[in-house]
Structures are given as structure tokens and as C-alpha cells.
Amino acid sequence: MNTYYAHSLEGRPENEWQTLEDHLKGVAENARLFAGTFDAADWGYLAGLWHDLGKYSKEFQHRLGITEGNEAHVETKTGRVDHSTAGAQHAFNLLKDKGKILAYAIAGHHAGLPNGKANEVSDLFNRLKKIIPDHSCSPDRILKITKLSELPFVLDQKRLGFQLSFFIRMIFSCLVDADFLDTEAFLDNKKLSWRKGYPGLHELNSRLTIALNKLTDSAPNAVINKHRTEILKNCLSAAQFNQGIFSLTVPTGGGKTLSSLAFAMKHALKHNLERIIYVIPYTSIIEQNAAVFREILGKDAVLEHHSNFEPNEEDHRSRLASENWDAPLIVTTNVQFFESLYCCKSSRCRKIHNIAKSVVILDEAQMLPVSLLRPCMEVLRELSSAYRTTVVLCTATQPALSTSKNFKDGLDGVQEIIPDPAKFYDMFRRIHIKVLPLLSDDDLADRLTGYNQVLCILNTRKHARLIFERIRDQEEGCYHLSALMCPAHRTSRFKEIRSVLSKGLPCRVISTQLIEAGVDIDFPVVFRSAAGIDSIAQAAGRCNREGKLAEGGRVFVFLPETGLPPGHFRHTAEIAEAVLRHHDDPLSLKAVEEYFRNLYWVAGDRLDEHRIMNDLDEGKKNGDFPFRVVDKKFKIIKDGMEPIIIPWNDSADQIIQGLRYTEYPAKFARKAQRFTVHVPPRVLSSLEHVGSVERFHDQYCVLVNMDLYRDDLGLCPDDPAFHEIESLIT
Numbered sequence: 001m002n003t004y005y006a007h008s009l010e011g012r013p014e015n016e017w018q019t020l021e022d023h024l025k026g027v028a029e030n031a032r033l034f035a036g037t038f039d040a041a042d043w044g045y046l047a048g049l050w051h052d053l054g055k056y057s058k059e060f061q062h063r064l065g066i067t068e069g070n071e072a073h074v075e076t077k078t079g080r081v082d083h084s085t086a087g088a089q090h091a092f093n094l095l096k097d098k099g100k101i102l103a104y105a106i107a108g109h110h111a112g113l114p115n116g117k118a119n120e121v122s123d124l125f126n127r128l129k130k131i132i133p134d135h136s137c138s139p140d141r142i143l144k145i146t147k148l149s150e151l152p153f154v155l156d157q158k159r160l161g162f163q164l165s166f167f168i169r170m171i172f173s174c175l176v177d178a179d180f181l182d183t184e185a186f187l188d189n190k191k192l193s194w195r196k197g198y199p200g201l202h203e204l205n206s207r208l209t210i211a212l213n214k215l216t217d218s219a220p221n222a223v224i225n226k227h228r229t230e231i232l233k234n235c236l237s238a239a240q241f242n243q244g245i246f247s248l249t250v251p252t253g254g255g256k257t258l259s260s261l262a263f264a265m266k267h268a269l270k271h272n273l274e275r276i277i278y279v280i281p282y283t284s285i286i287e288q289n290a291a292v293f294r295e296i297l298g299k300d301a302v303l304e305h306h307s308n309f310e311p312n313e314e315d316h317r318s319r320l321a322s323e324n325w326d327a328p329l330i331v332t333t334n335v336q337f338f339e340s341l342y343c344c345k346s347s348r349c350r351k352i353h354n355i356a357k358s359v360v361i362l363d364e365a366q367m368l369p370v371s372l373l374r375p376c377m378e379v380l381r382e383l384s385s386a387y388r389t390t391v392v393l394c395t396a397t398q399p400a401l402s403t404s405k406n407f408k409d410g411l412d413g414v415q416e417i418i419p420d421p422a423k424f425y426d427m428f429r430r431i432h433i434k435v436l437p438l439l440s441d442d443d444l445a446d447r448l449t450g451y452n453q454v455l456c457i458l459n460t461r462k463h464a465r466l467i468f469e470r471i472r473d474q475e476e477g478c479y480h481l482s483a484l485m486c487p488a489h490r491t492s493r494f495k496e497i498r499s500v501l502s503k504g505l506p507c508r509v510i511s512t513q514l515i516e517a518g519v520d521i522d523f524p525v526v527f528r529s530a531a532g533i534d535s536i537a538q539a540a541g542r543c544n545r546e547g548k549l550a551e552g553g554r555v556f557v558f559l560p561e562t563g564l565p566p567g568h569f570r571h572t573a574e575i576a577e578a579v580l581r582h583h584d585d586p587l588s589l590k591a592v593e594e595y596f597r598n599l600y601w602v603a604g605d606r607l608d609e610h611r612i613m614n615d616l617d618e619g620k621k622n623g624d625f626p627f628r629v630v631d632k633k634f635k636i637i638k639d640g641m642e643p644i645i646i647p648w649n650d651s652a653d654q655i656i657q658g659l660r661y662t663e664y665p666a667k668f669a670r671k672a673q674r675f676t677v678h679v680p681p682r683v684l685s686s687l688e689h690v691g692s693v694e695r696f697h698d699q700y701c702v703l704v705n706m707d708l709y710r711d712d713l714g715l716c717p718d719d720p721a722f723h724e725i726e727s728l729i730t
Helices: 020-038 041-050 058-064 085-107 160-187 189-194 201-218 222-238 256-270 283-297 316-324 334-341 370-386 421-427 441-449 461-472 487-502 533-540 568-580 589-601 604-608 612-619 627-633 650-661 666-675 681-689 720-728
Strands: 245-249 275-280 303-305 329-333 358-363 390-395 431-435 453-457 478-481 507-511 525-529 553-558 642-645 676-679 693-696 700-703
Touching (some): 041 085, 160 612, 201 283, 222 256, 222 421, 245 256, 256 283, 256 390, 275 334, 283 303, 329 334, 370 604, 421 589, 431 533, 441 453, 441 525, 525 533, 533 568, 568 589, 642 650, 650 666, 681 693
Parallel strands (some): 303 329, 453 525, 478 507
Antiparallel strands (some): 693 700
């Protein structure tokens, strides 16, 4: 009888090859373990056991170089043999509707989740009818397992399509991760040891407790320290509650970052959960929070996973853990978190099963995109109700996401961690807000130059640049911030601004809204161009942040003479204006609630602009879910912007050289993200046309005319040939 193999490796002796049955059982056991966290162990086991049945075909074994005499060789045939359809067909033929759930995961474990029925040869409907190589020599002990439990959650007919499609994703994730790990352990056992070494939650909780005690003892402001301690105690007390969805409504300066982490630690230990996932809206602030966590918990404690982070070359553990989030504390972005949960690709879905049995903290929860709010809420609802996940909506301006008579699609049973949030808003009141009439650019510039230290936040890059140029030559200590600076440049500029502020030197910063969400920076005076109340509150969070000004900081909200840009800013500013007509304090909890009520509750279908939930609901009829269609629709950052790599410093130059000359540019491409600026396609085309940008390997675009990138403004095409660029980059 022949021995059937799963893999081959050039130069490896035949007796070190992995048998196919060993591989199937190894993947099955791993997938059983992963799916067991949400009570679906046997579902994971069968997905793993049948995922590579097609490798029993003569065609696949011949591709490996296996002949009748069991003579082992490396792969000798070019091209691929379809080995994933066989298991999908077997699952469906044997288990019908239940088997179709497994069939999606098995059919897609290499190429990604397929559409159910989309008139394409790769959809599951056609895969299940496809004529494939004979694999009937598969052992009966693998083929004839038919026991499969019922779904591990109660089906809700109103949400049936979403529930089933989400369960398919989770089984898919378990299978993909199990397959990767089993193959990795066989081909490169070193990686298995590299994945170990993160401290457990018990150890991290001990470190956090020690650090919080030190912070409490050393806080300079006794009154604020007292209030922060009370907030922390509320969080620790609430950690004993049953799992569910919580809100943590704490004003800026109340220490919500560490208090929410303390809640998560105690809560995870109470309920035997496996990890904490801290989700942050922007990469511009994620590094700051990750740095705080490392300072408190140790350099070995945090897995940072986002587009701008590249672990050190020697940090194999971080690289590997970012693939599947197998770490106790993860700091990531809204984009990475939510897009992975609606993605179809195996590489991005691999980690999502590890969201089960965890605490997920959504920092600045009000930053969830309105156009995708309903799909985001459905994910949170499902994780909480069926996957042992506790969700914390953590913000200084709690959005009205709870179910109410006016908001039927809201989240049920949201528990507020702080018994009396309004009390703390009064305690932490550090600013005075004044709404100004329309200001001309000249008036605005005059007001800004009247202050020694002032921050001005504007709605567009173009307006920020114009105001900066008006005051730059009049006064010293002027700075500009926008996304036309590459991330590494912005990080350097933030560090410089903080240093200048701490020394009491002149500091006038003109910025786009990138400075708002959570950036740890403190000005006595802030000007904010008219926007939504959530944006105004974020801007106010940069004013008198530490409460050091006895008279309080001052925040001025004004309407610019050019009006507001169409779209999001105009819409939210108009809602805010309506609220302010009958609320003296725009940041009172009642004003904030009314603002979000109008923003969310009245939005209706705009909360699912791309009708993603409708697509999934349609799939419940025949189990035909449009996974690839949904993947394309769910984008927090919309496609259409093009990256340009900026040779900003020596490190950037080395990365560009690596991209240019290596045959394997992937690792350099990741590193390049810290030196990348995104522009509209027409802008990139113009820059390429005049030779200011060079494209190589047909995909990497590098700025070669550094006269267009200035230290004060970032990418700044001043040449008259680029007159259209200023109108495009707004």
C-alpha cells in the first residue's frame, strides 16, 4: 500500500516527509482546540480532517513526485492540482446544510472564502459540482465520521444570514490558522519556539497593579488624582460583572486608557478569558498608546499590529504573533480589526478566531464610520452574544449606540461602568468653550498670533497650509501638521512640539484633524473650525489636558470664511449647529446624546450605506453568502488613494534601495509605510508625468524631486505645473 504525503521539501530525506494522514489529524486537532473557545470543537475538527482530501489523488501525489514504488522526490510537476474542492464536496454530500458551512471553509482555505453563488467558476455552487481527480483511496477512518453537534448559538431569524456567515468565517479562521501552524511546525520548527514567550495575563495584571499604585502615589495634582482613582475603582468593581457589552464614559484627563485596561485585566481573569484587544481608530495615535502600555507592562508585553509598525528584525515573536494574534495583549486599529472580520482572504482572516474569548476595548468608539456603523455593531453584538467576548465602548463622548424606541438596530443591554458619568464631567471641567461668528482668514491669523501657545485645527489640508503660511513669517515657533507629512516625519514633529510646550516657548500649531483623536498634547488655547460635536470634544481634549491652568483653558469654535467642505464635515457641523441652539454647553452629556441621536438614529439606511447586511441576509435563503462581494464593500479607508514613498531620512533611503534591488521586496514594503504619503491618482499621475516620481517594479512610487517635500509642510508641489494638485489635495 502506498504512503500518501502532504508536503515535500527539496533536499529533505524521504523519511522526514510528513504523511498526509498525520497532517490532516494535526490540523484537525489544532482546529478543534481553536473552535472549542466558542463551543464548536467538532466543527473545527472535521474542517481540519477533510481540508486536504484532494491530496489523496494520484494527480497530486504525482506532482510531489511520489511514484508507485514510494520513491520520494521533490515536486516534479509544474502547475497546481485542486486539492481543496474534494473535502468541500465530501462535507456537503455527507452532511448537507451543516456540511455546506464546512464546505466554505475547506474550499477557501488557500484562495480565500468563495462567493456562494455568483455565476463564476470559483463560487461554491460550481465548486460543489466540479469534476475533480479521484481521491477514493482516502481512508474510511477519515471519511466516515458523521457526528456533528448543532450550532453553538441560538438562531435569530432576523439576523440569521449574518449569524451563519459569521460562524463560517470563524470556522474558516480556525482551519486556516491550524493549517498554517501544522505546516510551519513541520517545515520550520524554529518558528514554533519563536511564537512563545509572551507573559500571561496573571503576570501582566501584577505589573499593572504595581504601576497604577506608583502613579497614584506620585500624581502631582491631588484633586485630579482623587477623581482618577475613583474612576479606576469603578472600573475594577465593574470587572466582576458578567460578560457583555459595556460603555466607559470618562472625560478627557480622567485616565480612561489605563482604567479601561485595568477593567479588562480583572475581567479577563475573572472569566478565564485569553486576551485583551485594544482597538484604536488611527495609526497616528496607536504608537503613543502602545508605548504607554510598554512603559507600564514591559517591552515584552504588547503586540502592536497596524500598517505603520514594523517589528525589529530580530523580533521574530512579534512578526509571527501578528499573523494570528496569539498574544495576551494586542493593540491594533479599527481598520485591522473590523476589515479582517469582513475579509475573505485567508491571511487576514487567520487571526479572527482569537477574538473569541477575549476583552475588546474600542477606544474612541465614536470614530466608527457612520456609513458602516450597522455592520460594525452587528460584529460587536455577535462576538458578545455567541463568542464569549466582552466589548467595552470607551470614549469621552459616548455615542448613542444602545437600543431605544428610536434606534431599533442599537446594541442591547449596554452597561455603563461609571455609575454617574455626569458627575465626572463636572469634576474634570478644564476648559471654557466659546462659539465665534464667521472668521476671515486674516482675523483668524491675527487671533492666533495673539497667543504664545495655541493650537488651531482646520478641516482641510489646503486651509491648514494657507493659515500656516499667513502666520509663519510673522511669529516664531510656528508648526504645521497634516497627512501630507509621512508618519515618521509627523512622529518627529510631535516630539519637537511637546518639547517646546514643556519649556514654555512660543508654539503655534496649525493642523488638520489628525491631531485630535487621543494625541497626548496640551495647549492653553485651541481654535477649532466648525465640525461635529465629537470633533469639537476631541479638539477640546488637547486643551488644558492636565488641568494645570487654574482659570481653565479656552476653546474657540468658528465658521471659516470659505465655509465648510461638502460631505462629512458639513453634515456633522450642521447637526452640531442645530444642537447648540438649545444647549449652552456643547460638551454636556445631554448635548452629546442629542448630537449622536441625530447623527445615528436619523441616518437610517446610511448606517449601512453599501447594504452589506442585506447581502448577508439574502444568503440565508440557500446558504449562498457573497463573501467576496462583502469584502470589497467593507472598507473603512476607501480605495482610490495612491502611496508615494518619501526618502525622508537615511532609513527611508535604505528601504528604497531594498525595494529597488531585492527580489523579495515584501519586508521593505512594510517598512516603507512609515515613509509613505497618500495622494489622489490624478496627483500621482501628474507627478509621474513631470518626472518628480519614479515608479519601479510597476508598483512602488518614490518621490525623486525632494524640492516638493518640505520640512515644514510635507509634500508640497509648489511648481506652477502642479496648479491642479492644490485643488485635489484638500
